[in-house]
Amino acid sequence: MTIQRLSSDVSSKIAAGEVIERPASVARELIDNALDSGATNIRIVIEDGGKTLIDVGDDGAGIAPAQLPLAIERHSTSKLSSVDDLTHIQTLGFRGEALASIVAVAELSLRSVNAQGEAGLEIQTRGNSLVHQRPVGGARGTRAIVRGLFRTLPARLEFLRANRTESNHVANTVTRAALAHPDVSFELRDNERIRIQTPGTGNLRDALTSIYGIKLVDDLIELPPGQTLGIDGFISQPHLHRPSRSEISFFVNGRWVTDRLLSAAVSDAYRSMVPSGRFPIIVLRLSLPPEEVDVNVHPAKAEIRFRQSSEVFRQVSATLRRALSSTRKTTPAVFDKPVIDQFFFPNTNVDWRQTAPMPTRTFSTEPIKTSSREHSQTLGSSPISKNPEMRALGQVDQTYIVAISADGLYLIDQHAAHERVLYEQFESISSEATQQLLDPLTIVLSAEESEWVSAHKAALQKLGLMISLFGPDSWLIRSVPLAIGRRDAAEYLRQVIAEALSPEFRRLEATEQAHWSMACRAAIKSGDKLSTEEMDQLIEKLQACDLGLTCPHGRPTIVLMTRTMLDKQFGRI
Template sequence: MGSIIRLKPELIEKIAAGEVVERPASVVKECIENSIDAKATRIIIELKRGGKEEILVRDNGTGMSREDALLAVERHTTSKIAGLRDLFAIKHLGFRGEALASIAAVSKLTIVTNDNPNSNEATRVMVSNEGKHWETAAAPRGTTVVVRQLFYNTPARRKFLGSDVAELKHVLNIVTRYALAYPNVGFFVKHNGSEILSAPPTPDLKAKVSHIYGKDIAKNMLRVERSGTIKVEGLVGVPGIARKSREYQSFFVNRRYIKSQLLTEALESAYKTLLFLERKPVAVLNLTIDPSKVDVNIHPTKLEIKFDDEDAVFSEVHLAVKEALESNVLIQKQPSKQGVLAKVLSQTKPQSTKPQQLEVSTQAMLVKDEPRLKGIRILGQIAKSYIVAEDTQGLMLVDQHAASERINLERLQNSKMTLGKQTLLQPILVTPPKHQAAIIKHNLEALKELGFDIAEFGQNEFIVREVPVVFKQNVTKELLNELFDEIAQNIKKTPRGLVNEEIVHTMACKAAIKANQELSLKEMEDLLNELLGCKLAYSCAHGRPTIIRFTVKDLERLFKRR
């Protein structure tokens, strides 16, 4: 007897389901796409324990007949495509005919649906390991999908799900994307009975951004519109609201949410030097393309896409964003021809100074023990960002922000999370985006342990009266918004919630002296003195160097004296 066997149908179904359903957010995504394809204008999502216990998605779409509902839970059944030709010009969000069958394979699934606008007679279909059956029910036109005990029959998959808050964040991430893609559709989310997101339908994308991310972001968004063989439209943020992550970037192709490195690069290249290092622009962009020119059938999750002409797509997105920035006088229009000086410089080859030798020497000096300011003389400050000092061995360059960050980090770590507080002269009202407010609310006690006096102040608003003593600079609303933004993004699967090294690192960075901040001689001496007293003085919380040294020999080599 051979060693190759045919897999049983139930095993095949569970393997296939693993490609489509990864977590509660995958279920919500598939249901939302079906609702939108059914022309729904109102979609309600209700979750219990982040969707791990129960997920309910209700819409007011066209619904299904009894026959269609019973067939829809079978694998490879769909109303979206009929033949091979349709596969190469997909016009719907769903088309693979796998979603409901995959969900049913790893959960207890119930569907209540009605396709008659003049009657409340509906069909309830129930599917589980025991099979499927149906009964008559009462419900208005539309469809309600209820998914209970996700991965109850695949415990290994269930074990790898995150905390309730982590899974909720993934769900909100998907919901907010589709709320932005379809501003004319209302999206409403409840978690454990409490409403955490309300984004009513509106014809204006900027109004929907206001509902999702808040008024401060919405009022700083610029309209993008460029038409051609590829139409690019949407909103991009002014540089002042740029973020440290790409969480606020949403790309859609024919209003399908996708992830694309190509589109990310096209967007960010348009900003050039407008953004500080590691800052990412805010953007909501939709590309309307001939469906035959894109391939969305790359992966069952349908998040990846291939373009026939990637160069054209990159160019159109880049130009659309650049034109929006130029029209708002945020960047200067560049002449089409090079100036004389630019031509000369581009043709001049710089002479090598053997930087590799200097780099080796510099890195080697980073691990040597330093005396505490004894024999060290402060020479000044470069660009209000770097402290220049001299000792018997040569020259020291100190990154003042990285140095301050290292000092704050060790203070926080040595405090064992029992931090002193300082009262703000005036309380600050913080309004994070709705999808992040739930995460902040869930971790209020942890924030208080870290030294914040923070409390709810109305729906999705928080009032801050006290902050940890490590915040020496002027604490502003912008600083707190940015801090809580990063905290919400850095939630980890840990029973300690926010009280973990990653959050402490974020606080150390946000409370640090900034680049482009002028320091007095005493302030520079104090900073260097504290830095050299740290256990790990030579790198900041993110691993970047705090001190770079040039020995006398390094300088002689640079000036070609050696």
């Protein structure tokens, strides 16, 4: 085969394929240009999902008539002039490829006026060539009309999806831009139907409300201003989650990005709050010095690299975790739609019983037994003043506690609730809350188990599990946490190790692995019979938890069925 130089037409179409993948790519590039020009109003019109028409107009600074033909040439840009500029990029576009890529795969009409009252210029392209230009007047700004995307590339056109799918991709692009720049008013018309319209007030809440609706936004937690790394945004409460990451949005210096580091930080912040396979709603914005972020990773400019990635991870995770821990806000469940994306959680306005002094052995780090007789001895039966606003009624199959209040009927998963109580107690436990074993137990572990114990020995000791090596794979258990009582300490340690080595636990830090596993093993179980007093005490301890609405695995601990929900179930309304 003979090596030959590709024609400019072929090479431009190949290069355009990296930048323009679908109609949404065109919309993104034109919106980025509009934002970089300082526009405060951006209007987008599409037809047939953007395959037939993409029309983007703005009121930005515009382009001088003499420079407009140059703007459609490859690697032509006003946003950088030297390689050094790549280290502190402050604009969304910078590669000088967007308009040239569009011209290579579609027909483009580009009209721009850069000064009010002065003549502007309109140019038209077809077949990757400039075919017409003429002077125009009008208001300051730029309007780009793209027609017949991929019409000259049938193979690419066949890979586009249905019009509705492509329209949704364009809508997602406009949504991201509107959330990244709430000070800009956006309007998206899809086949003459207004699909998105934001006010451009500069308030992120207003932009979110115009897109998602007031009901959802009121159920989100707003991150307070003044955070490290310029972090702000909105995050969902633990009970509000989705089956995919589609509603997790990250913005860095006004740019929507996809980033594994930020995704991992969110997962870390929501650990023990959201069930496996479910994801919170996140709109998170970061403002960093431009030199701390590398945006020149991919032509689509959606991937970035942080100079200090570990610090970004730590700060994002800590900020979200603080916000989740400091709010006790929850939203009552609504029963007028299928319960798919949220659990029924009680409103914290419920008049919970005031916390009263608990017997020293009740739901604390004292031994928790598993038989009903042992429960009556361990949990105690000292009377607690009854409060008609929240009282336990009984158990369902010795698994769920039934309680009642003025708000409705509550169902509480006794194991999940006690697991949360113990988990938070273990987080504050000291190594003094242990019981020494007069006769240390010997346990033989596998090589993998021994390796885990060796690596996490200090963490286990903080929790009261004092272990020392007694041979190649033999260990001596010298003390155990008070919470496991008279359980077989050797078997208990094996269970802790087995869970810590499971995929669900491997992502956690050593101390948290132990917290999680010990809470799960020490908590009362399904099938354990509780007295009314014991149920009341558990409810009381649960409502004192920082994150009492979910167990450490992210499953709900308590469910509310309101009077309205019951009326609907019985056909009253």
